Amino acid sequence: MTPIKEIGEFVLADQVKEYFFRPSFMNMARIGEPEEIVRAFHDLFNDEATTLMHRAIKAYTAGNKVRLPEYVLTYLMSGILTRKAIMAAHLVLSACCDDDISELIGWMKPGRTGRRAFVWRPGAIPLQNIVVLAQGLMLHGIIGKAKIRKLQRHESNDTTPGFRATDYIMAARNHFGISRDEAENLTMTEFILMLNAKYPNQKGFTREEYDAVMDDDDRRWAEMVEREQRT
Incomplete structure (x- = not known):
């Protein structure tokens, strides 16, 4: 199936097959209850990097100029993500595709006895990209990216x-x-x-x-x- 990018559809592919993603109303409902959908949206767009950026700007603003130390810039640009953002992205991408996409976005597996209960196994797509893809799906699925006066x-x-x-x-x-x-x-x-x-x-x-x-x-x-x- 050919995706229509303008309405939020896209295709990801590995060496074996293609995976079709659609942020439809039904797939948004697959994320969970109405409150859980809003919570996933919040977790995706309120990650730790965004919070730290606002704090850093406030702390290092002098007059009308912002001078962030090099070590702060390096840390902020390192792609830090919260666990909530990663789990929300995993949930959204899984809901928007009918196939098993664990090889693409990773999965959880039981940890060894006496250690962590679960261990995250990364997939082929970097975590930073997973979050960006999930953000796009949520914008097309519950907000809409089309020019229209605010209703x-x-x-x-x-x-x-x-x-x-x-x-x-x-x-x-x-x-x-x-x-x-x-x-x-x-x-x-x-x-x-x-x-x-x-x-x-x-x-x-x-x-x-x-x-x-x-x-x-x-x-x-x-x-x-x-x-x-x-x-």
């Missing part, structure tokens, strides 16, 4: 406790009249691009308009479920 659901400053993939699957079925399988295979980027195509002149929803659309989606979804139960 009502993103206008609040409140943090999102969880990502409910089913909400977007239902909305896609209602808005575009597609099957459940088609809706589940959409990425967030693809979903936004489809909205842009259907509503080319829209400038984003007001609060009232957004609430009305979501209420209408709920009504149509309830009617769809009722029809399917009757058949």
Whole structure:
């Protein structure tokens, strides 16, 4: 299958086969519960290197200039990653591919008796690259990388406790009249691009308009479920 990079799909290959990755709504749901998806996103984009960079800049800022010592720069550029970021990246990549990719991204194995409970066995891809790939999948899967005005659901400053993939699957079925399988295979980027195509002149929803659309989606979804139960 040929990947469409613009919507987040890509292929990795080793000497044996190719591995297809798609950050679809269904694959985002495979990461875990809505709260676990948000936690994985946080772990990927809030690694130790980022935190240390902010601390170093604050500590070595004089006036409008930042002068980081050479040893600090060397440490920050060494590719340090937290265990949480690595595990989140492993989870995201595994969820977005239907094949066993342990040879690519590594795996855990039981340690020797009396020592560590588990030992990490690295795969063919460096850990730094694994995290970058997982970050791209999450951006296309739950944020969307397409030009669109920030819609009502993103206008609040409140943090999102969880990502409910089913909400977007239902909305896609209602808005575009597609099957459940088609809706589940959409990425967030693809979903936004489809909205842009259907509503080319829209400038984003007001609060009232957004609430009305979501209420209408709920009504149509309830009617769809009722029809399917009757058949």
